[in-house]
Amino acid sequence: MVMMRRAAIFLLAVAAFAQPPQRIVSTAPSITELLYALGLGDRVVGVTRFDRYPPEALKKTQIGDYTSPNLEVIASLRPDLVIIQTNPVRLKEKLQTLRLKVLEIDQEDIARLYNSFRVVGEATGASAQATRLADSVRSQLDAIRVRAARLPRTRMMFVVGRSPNRLDGLIVVGRASYLNEIIELAGGENVFRDAVAAYPQVSLEEVLARNPSVIVDMGDMSDTVGVTEAHKRDVVALWDRLGSVGAVKQRRVHAVASDVFVVPGPRVVNAAQAFLEMLHPEASK
Numbered sequence: 001m002v003m004m005r006r007a008a009i010f011l012l013a014v015a016a017f018a019q020p021p022q023r024i025v026s027t028a029p030s031i032t033e034l035l036y037a038l039g040l041g042d043r044v045v046g047v048t049r050f051d052r053y054p055p056e057a058l059k060k061t062q063i064g065d066y067t068s069p070n071l072e073v074i075a076s077l078r079p080d081l082v083i084i085q086t087n088p089v090r091l092k093e094k095l096q097t098l099r100l101k102v103l104e105i106d107q108e109d110i111a112r113l114y115n116s117f118r119v120v121g122e123a124t125g126a127s128a129q130a131t132r133l134a135d136s137v138r139s140q141l142d143a144i145r146v147r148a149a150r151l152p153r154t155r156m157m158f159v160v161g162r163s164p165n166r167l168d169g170l171i172v173v174g175r176a177s178y179l180n181e182i183i184e185l186a187g188g189e190n191v192f193r194d195a196v197a198a199y200p201q202v203s204l205e206e207v208l209a210r211n212p213s214v215i216v217d218m219g220d221m222s223d224t225v226g227v228t229e230a231h232k233r234d235v236v237a238l239w240d241r242l243g244s245v246g247a248v249k250q251r252r253v254h255a256v257a258s259d260v261f262v263v264p265g266p267r268v269v270n271a272a273q274a275f276l277e278m279l280h281p282e283a284s285k
Contacts, residue, residue, distance in 0.1 A: 021081035021124060023080050024040065024045065025047075025074050026083055027082065027083065028084070030085070030107055030264050031105070031120075033054075033263060033267060034133075036057065038133060041054070046060060048062065048063060048065050048066060048069070049062045049065055052225065053267070080101060081103060083105065084105070085107060092104050105120060107178070110268070117137075137266055140269040144269075147187075148279075148280065151282075153189045155188075155191050155212050156213065156214040156275075156278075157207065158183065158216045159171070159216065168204070171201050173192065174195035174199060176197060177198040178264050179261070182268060188214070211246050212246065213250065214252045214253075215248075217239070217254065218257065232257065236255050261274070
């Protein structure tokens with residue numbers, strides 16, 4: 001009888017240990033989007049101040065941002081799992097000193113994005129949902145790739161940062177960014193794909209020399225909240241001074257202000273579709 005009782009206690013302890021995490025802190029918008037896409041939104045207790053999607057995430061406690069999260073706030077939420085992206089600030093070690101369970105994921109390219117779905121699914125008891133999500137995203141991206149493959153490739157530049165209301169301090173998408181992959185599968189040719197860095201800073205002289213046929217400018221609109229259509233028109237007008245560039249001559253400068261272009265999560269499909277339509281308007285008809 002004593003042995004049976006001890007065995008029952010042991011089994012209960014194992015079951016409790018194996019229970020999926022019920023209080024999860026996300027330290028990046030892409031992680032938050034993934035958790036909600038897996039149907040785990042009710043378990044999320046903390047998000048960053050940049051998390052805007054889905055809207056329900058705005059109701060969660062904010063823990064700071066990706067590079068400088070508030071460790072005291074995170075600890076106060078009593079999470080049984082904190083999920084972080086690979087980052088340069090040794091966040092994993094800092095969280096582990098607080099005796100918190102940490103899962104570190106890498107979403108720097110499409111293959112690693114799919115893997116992050118699997119890893120998070122396994123860690124949260126949502127493996128089946130993760131498999132379905134990865135299959136869905138892969139299928140949709142493949143469909144966009146097939147459509148784009150029938151069309152001529154279009155030279156494109158994507159500006160992710162610059163000085164407000166000015167054409168200097170330009171930061172663009174380079175080869176190491178997952179966005180380079182999205183541009184290519186959507187039928188584009190990133191004119192800065194030879195830049196080793198994920199997001200290199202470039203000069204106007206380099207833009208002139210590479211002569212993109214399409215310019216997508218998110219520039220000073222990385223904080224997408226409250227961006228007006230008038231502001232977007234002003235951004236497009238900024239480029240008029242480069243009248244010799246193909247994108248400007250052909251009126252193919254697009255000002256965008258949406259998190260889908262900078263959050264490597266399930267909505268990469270939305271970014272790919274938007275790129276396809278900007279690169280090949282005929283494909284959306």
